[in-house]
Amino acid sequence: MTPAPPSAALLGLFARTRPTRDGAALLRSALHARRLVLLKALLVRVRRHRAELGDGVEERFEAAWHLLERAERRAPAAVRDLLDYPTTGGWLAAALTAPPGPELDARLAHFDALALTAALRAGCALDLTVATPHGTLSLTGLGRLLTGADRVAVRTEGHHARITPEGAGPDRAVLLPRDLGDLGDLNGLNDLGDPRALNDPGEPGDPRELRDPDDPCGPGDPRGPRHPHPGRPADADPGRSPAAAPHWSPLLRLPGGAAVLDDLDPYRVPRGGIGTPPRTGVEAGPAGRAVWADHWRAALRLLDATDPGRAEEVRRLVRALVPVAHADRGTGPFGATLRAAPGAVLATLPDGPREMAEVLVHETQHTKLAAVHELVPLYTAGPATVHKVGWRTDARPIAGVLQGAYAHLALTDLWRRAARSSGLPAPWRTRAGQQFERFHHQVGRALSVLLESDELTNTGREFARHMRQHHARLGATPRALR
Numbered sequence: 419m420t421p422a423p424p425s426a427a428l429l430g431l432f433a434r435t436r437p438t439r440d441g442a443a444l445l446r447s448a449l450h451a452r453r454l455v456l457l458k459a460l461l462v463r464v465r466r467h468r469a470e471l472g473d474g475v476e477e478r479f480e481a482a483w484h485l486l487e488r489a490e491r492r493a494p495a496a497v498r499d500l501l502d503y504p505t506t507g508g509w510l511a512a513a514l515t516a517p518p519g520p521e522l523d524a525r526l527a528h529f530d531a532l533a534l535t536a537a538l539r540a541g542c543a544l545d546l547t548v549a550t551p552h553g554t555l556s557l558t559g560l561g562r563l564l565t566g567a568d569r570v571a572v573r574t575e576g577h578h579a580r581i582t583p584e585g586a587g588p589d590r591a592v593l594l595p596r597d598l599g600d601l602g603d604l605n606g607l608n609d610l611g612d613p614r615a616l617n618d619p620g621e622p623g624d625p626r627e628l629r630d631p632d633d634p635c636g637p638g639d640p641r642g643p644r645h646p647h648p649g650r651p652a653d654a655d656p657g658r659s660p661a662a663a664p665h666w667s668p669l670l671r672l673p674g675g676a677a678v679l680d681d682l683d684p685y686r687v688p689r690g691g692i693g694t695p696p697r698t699g700v701e702a703g704p705a706g707r708a709v710w711a712d713h714w715r716a717a718l719r720l721l722d723a724t725d726p727g728r729a730e731e732v733r734r735l736v737r738a739l740v741p742v743a744h745a746d747r748g749t750g751p752f753g754a755t756l757r758a759a760p761g762a763v764l765a766t767l768p769d770g771p772r773e774m775a776e777v778l779v780h781e782t783q784h785t786k787l788a789a790v791h792e793l794v795p796l797y798t799a800g801p802a803t804v805h806k807v808g809w810r811t812d813a814r815p816i817a818g819v820l821q822g823a824y825a826h827l828a829l830t831d832l833w834r835r836a837a838r839s840s841g842l843p844a845p846w847r848t849r850a851g852q853q854f855e856r857f858h859h860q861v862g863r864a865l866s867v868l869l870e871s872d873e874l875t876n877t878g879r880e881f882a883r884h885m886r887q888h889h890a891r892l893g894a895t896p897r898a899l900r
Contacts, residue, residue: 421447423794429877432790433884435783435828437731445735445789446502449760452792453501456510463514464526470518471526479526482533485542489533493540500536503559504738504762508685511758524551528685531556534572541596544574547584554684555581559738561668562682563592583664592664670707672714672739679710680738680762687742692754692764697742699764709767710739716771717778720846724775724836728828732778735785737761753777755784772846776853779832783825796820796878797871805867808860816873820882823864827885827892830858834892861889 424432424444431438461483468476490497500506509532513525530548535557537544548555550570555563563570567583574580574596582591670679679702680686687699702710721729742752742764751773753765763781768774790796797816804813807822814822836842836850868874868882 421451421793424790429790429794429881430884432786433881434888435786435824435831435885437727441786442731442734444793445786448789448793450498450502453507453510456507456514457501460510460513467518467522470522472520472523475523475526479529482529485533485546486536489536489540489542492542496539497536500532500539500558502737502761504740504756504759505558505680505683505685506532507759508683508688508756508762509558512685512688527551528556532558535560538579538594538596542574544572544579546573547571550583556682556684558683559669559678559680561666564665564667566664581664586664590664592666594666670711672711674715674718675733675736677714677733677736678738679707679714679741681707681741686738686740686759686762687764688756692742692756693745693752695745697745697752697764697766700741700743702741706741706767710741713768713771713774714739717774720771720775720842721779721832723842724839724846725832728779728832732782735761735782736763736778738763740764742766751777753781755781755788757788760785760788772849776829776832779828780825783828784821787821787824790881794877795875796881797874803871803873805864805871807864807867809857816868816871819864819867819871820874820878823861823868823885826857826861826864827889830854830861830892831888833857858889858893862886865889 421444424441428438428440428444432441464471464476464479486497509525509528513522513528516522516525527549534544534546534548534555538557538560547569549568550563550565551568553565553567555565555570557563563581565581565583567585569584571582571584572579573582577596578593579596580591580593582588667682669682671677672679681699681701687697690696691698718729718732721732738761740762742754744752744766751766751768753763755763763778765777765781768777787796797820802815804815805819806813807819809822809826810818830853833850833854837847837854839847865882865886869879869886874882
């Protein structure tokens with residue numbers, strides 16, 4: 419069911435960029451409704467193009483759908499969380515736009531892994547075989563298993579799921595917790611070695627089958643004792659070379675919240691990269707992950723001290739940090755949010771905590787505004803008119819002007835609070851004051867462009883008026899801030 423559009427009062431609060439609990443709840447509801455619509459659209463597309471699918475593709479998709487439904491009946495909150503995870507949206511976008519034939523077959527192959535992830539998180543009883551194209555099994559929001567085989571058998575045993583590569587003996591099986599629950603539960607799993615290069619998911623997957631028991635998610639399943647080393651190959655020698663055994667790499671749960679550093683999912687960045695010039699996803703590696711985690715922790719502390727509401731909003735809305743490569747030497751910092759994957763912040767590594775805090779606030783506003791526009795359109799497609807804005811060298815369409823003005827309005831709000839607070843570190847206050855002076859005028863000019871445009875809807879024009887009112891308050895005395 420599509421959520422009701424925001425009330426006029428709530429829309430005014432959104433326009434001011436200020437965080438609210440009601441607003442965050444509405445955004446989460448809108449996101450989930452959108453994901454369900456897209457998932458159903460994919461089901462319709464598969465059935466409509468069944469004659470153009472490869473051998474067994476439709477049957478495997480239907481079996482994965484059946485497993486997803488069973489997992490949802492057992493643990494609806496866990497499955498909802500998985501469906502709302504950013505890279506699920508990235509996969510859906512790719513599958514819905516892939517041309518029928520080998521490319522669509524390859525995209526649909528990922529649904530097996532997604533349904534398996536749902537079943538693992540729900541604690542389902544499993545006895546099935548899953549293809550692992552290129553020897554890779556990606557468990558959305560959890561991590562990646564390099565199997566060294568084209569297929570794996572998955573069978574639950576007590577508290578664990580035993581994953582055995584095709585043709586391998588029991589010494590090469592990997593045990594994962596059967597009831598994964600929260601996405602952060604895998605932080606304690608052993609990483610069996612240095613991550614390998616991410617495999618390209620673009621080639622068609624090999625045939626696989628999903629074999630469901632009569633009731634794979636039925637209640638009352640017996641559970642045995644927990645294995646002392648989850649994520650390690652069962653019966654494996656701890657000193658054995660990682661190359662001789664399957665390799666499990668969990669995502670890193672970032673400190674102080676539920677977000678993860680996702681540098682492994684094949685759908686975290688669109689094929690071909692993002693931005694101009696294009697940036698591709700990169701694996702951070704152990705040392706890089708530590709730096710990202712330190713920046714994240716310090717940035718949240720800085721936001722807590724500057725604007726606790728903004729800090730809490732980041733914790734609620736950011737699900738994943740996705741490292742991307744610098745395009746070329748000499749290019750500046752980069753951050754992006756994909757419309758298909760709200761809640762993921764794609765970024766090059768910021769220089770420090772201050773820059774990380776700004777990236778998080780900036781990209782969170784893009785997630786918010788995109789969701790508001792889905793609920794109540796703020797602009798029309800209109801003619802291909804472009805406009806100059808102060809923070810870009812290229813001219814932007816009206817949608818880009820609105821998105822940029824909105825994000826920078828939130829940043830000027832943050833910078834003003836930082837510059838006028840005596841209890842913050844001096845370098846942060848100095849930077850904030852300089853950035854406020856630089857961008858406050860630029861945002862004002864962009865708001866004038868918006869209010870003069872005939873491409874905004876009536877609601878969009880009212881939204882822009884609220885933005886201008888807040889912008890004016892930011893230029894007044896501190897007493898005007900609320």
